Amino acid sequence: MYTVTKIEELSPGVKAFVIKAxxxxxxxQPGQFVILRIDEDGERIPLTIADFNREAGTISLIFQEVGRTSRQLGALCTGETILDVAGPLGQATHIKQFGTVVCIGGGIGVAPVYPIARAYKEAGNKVISIIGARNADLLILEKEMAAVSDTLYITTDDGSKGCKGLVINPLQELIADGEKIALVMAIGPVIMMRGVADVTRPYGIPTIVSLNPIMVDGTGMCGGCRVSVANQNKFACVDGPEFNAHxxxxxxxxxxQRIYREHEKMEHRFEGGCSCHR
Incomplete structure (x- = not known):
């Protein structure tokens, strides 16, 4: 049993749990994830490790309450327990001194970007971070990202905080201004990660994306996170979650992903929603 030692609501529907593990x-290591099961009747879901404290023996998990399981998880109180937390799983981020690294997080994707940005900074890199959300209320980990970044850019779709627009806008400006970028790391919605790849590809800037948003089972058995990388079939959970974006x-x-859209809409007519939404 894994005890929840601290709970914090970061934004509406987004919670951070500190768990004794x-x-x-x-x-x-940064970039890895765990599989958890709340109780014996619960489904198994993957969540990226957003932080860890080796001395205290704790890990932090940040999740959005969207479906039945994530809402059940969010209903837990401090001191309650989770039945299973298995990990660490997945390939860790390759950390070394590259030079200038741009770390981009969109929405809930800021959570897994944070420990990666911190590790790049500790390795001696210049870290430029870009985080974005639909509006100011949905931004998370602003202070934490600022603390591990040489420069932090904030974007919101509606302009309620930072620059109005997408996370790719500051990236485009950095490139246009001649910033010598050695590596870009991006985590967020798939469409956002594709946009980042489209921006960096013409300039040959090495770009890594984490495909943790598409994972389901986390063991490579369900095939839900199958993706073609360099014309080869890969599974985000066991071969990744990080891949060359280009x-x-x-x-x-x-x-x-669109194949399941209508099925998910039907499932949400029933209480609890679809397991695809965790």
């Missing part, structure tokens, strides 16, 4: 905290077939990936 000493073995996972001891081994986990080799990912985003069009094929987005087409597959």
């Amino acid at each position: 000493p073995l996972i905290a001891h081994k986990c 080799e990912v077939d985003f069009d094929g990936l987005m087409t597959r």
